[in-house]
Amino acid sequence: MSDRFSPFLTSLDDMEAEARIQQMIEHINKESDAQVREIYNEGLSDSSAAIILSKGRENVDRYYKDKIVQLEKETVSAISAMAHEGKMRILNAKNDHVKELVDEVYERLLGLQNNxxxxxxxxxxxxxxxxxxxxxxxxxxxxxxxxxxxxxxxxxxxxxxxxxxxxxxxxxxxxxxxxxxxxxxxxxxxxxxxxxxxxxxxxxxxxxxxxxxxxxxxxxxxxx
Structure with missing residues (x-):
């Protein structure tokens, strides 16, 4: 029975993880674009535009690195949670199957009085x-x-x-x-x-x- 559920669990993990990664990437892109615009506007009003832009690039690079680390941690955590949930679903399905068998056995025991x-x-x-x-x-x-x-x-x-x-x-x-x-x-x-x-x-x-x-x-x- 575990083989029957494994493909479903794997597929579910991949799809949900991929969706979460895509959402994080879109969020990073939006925030980084906003920072670039902010840096550009500051550069227009400041005589030291070159210095500001240089620092801005460093900030953007650091920002991307931090977000990537955060994304990796959250993705691993999400996949782990989904895997645990999938295992619990499989275990519950197995227990339900055993209960159905027990109920069937009891019905057969009740039928013994006919023999x-x-x-x-x-x-x-x-x-x-x-x-x-x-x-x-x-x-x-x-x-x-x-x-x-x-x-x-x-x-x-x-x-x-x-x-x-x-x-x-x-x-x-x-x-x-x-x-x-x-x-x-x-x-x-x-x-x-x-x-x-x-x-x-x-x-x-x-x-x-x-x-x-x-x-x-x-x-x-x-x-x-």
Whole structure:
């Protein structure tokens, strides 16, 4: 994507810098012409016209040199500012693109509920991962209300699989007091010890984690 914006940035810098240089040259010419006229008028009314004209030429030369130095400094500063602005535009465009991708991914996560078999497999994996992180004997699951019946169909087998995997027993219950918002993409929040410890494995939180902690990795893979 950076290659797509580079020609535009280069062209923009060249045109704006050229316009600024032309404006400075016209300004210098006008001011120098005014000084020459002033010197000429003074020379007409002064018997030492030759001396005045000589000093006038020195003043004009010094004036031109000062203006050229000023022009060079202002041109470099203007080009630097335009380059910085162009880079910020490109960075913002990249960030907007990443945000669009994240929004698209979230829409796809919302669509998982239309694929019952796939969503069930994902939900089992998220719960098992949470159990293995907590390693507690009793846990509660916080789910969307629409997922409660689905999860209850595989709780018994999940407890057995957890025991086979870790050698530990666990009792899993659905939290009767808390639910995930129905408009969320799903997933699970697992808590234990009277809700003092928990693992948030909801799909929304996992996506947010991806776009914050893993943002540099996502950005690098998209644009390099």
């Amino acid at each position: 019952s078999k796939k969503y069930t497999s994902i939900l089992e994996s998220l719960i098992m991962q949470s159990l293995c992180r907590l390693l507690e004997k009793r846990v509660n699951l916080v789910l969307r209300q629409k997922d409660v019946k689905l999860v209850q169909t595989f709780l018994a087998s999940l407890e057995k699989n957890y025991q086979k995997m870790t050698g530990l027993e666990v009792t899993i219950k659905v939290d009767p007091d808390i639910t995930l918002p129905e408009n969320h993409a799903g997933g699970v929040l697992v808590n234990a010890k009277k809700k003092t410890i928990f693992v948030d494995n909801s799909l929304l939180i996992r996506l947010q984690h991806l776009t914050t902690v893993r943002f540099p990795f996502v950005h690098r893979n998209l644009f390099h």
